[in-house]
Amino acid sequence: MLKYHDFPTDKKVFIFELDEVIYPKRDYLLQIYYLFANFLEFTETFPPQADLVSFLKQHLEQDGEELIFEHAADTFHFDLKYKEHFERLFVNAVLPVKLLMKEGIRELLSAIVADGKQICILTKGNPLMQLNKIKHIEWGVLASKLKVYFVDELQFRKLEPLDYIADELQIAKNEFVYIDG
Incomplete structure (x- = not known):
């Protein structure tokens, strides 16, 4: 299980894959x-x-x-x-039941936000399907703290996703951590 204290303290942005990292x-x-x-x-x-x-x-x-x-x-x-x-x-699809985050993920994301750090989702796959998944996850107060990027969309535009995020957020690549499962 991922814990906030396991990550270097100098990171400003935490970037997560969606599938198998945030939820099963x-x-x-x-x-x-x-x-x-x-x-x-x-x-x-x-x-x-x-x-x-x-x-x-x-x-x-x-x-x-x-x-x-x-x-x-x-x-x-x-x-x-x-x-x-x-x-x-x-x-x-409108799912009959909300998707729940994997054990410990809500606590990890909450700790990151509480420490004043940014959280992003960088997800692979059909952007419409990934967006549908995001809509059905039980984010709670974290929903307003998310910035979402789609690998397929960025690559279609001939952009390297992690470089793009670093440029957009105006941070060096060594100032973020990418958790891809």
Whole structure:
């Protein structure tokens, strides 16, 4: 577990990846799978939501995210036309339950802010999906203290993300710490 006192005291900015650092990515994925399974059962009456969620959860744990939709469609014989809806959920779903931070992260972020330091999120992946995750995390008072950057967006603009953040915040690169998990 990360503790504030484990970091050098001279750092002005703490930059965190989102997935697996701030919160467990699995928590987001399972809620998306649950929403998709509910949608599919409501639309087609088959497969039963619980069976599809169980399959998706097991696939995630054993084989990861890759080809999860295709394997589910093959196993449960549902139409591939639902893939667009499945993918759309990742960027605009309203989650039934807030995402909780990993153990000790809220305390770490609070200690950083209490010491007058800046916290940033620098996250990889589809910016719309990452923003949706950020919206569903239970930040509390920390929400107003965050500055968020998207790796994919910065790289698309041919910018090196950490250099960009240092320039924007007007700090030297040795004045921040990047926690990437």
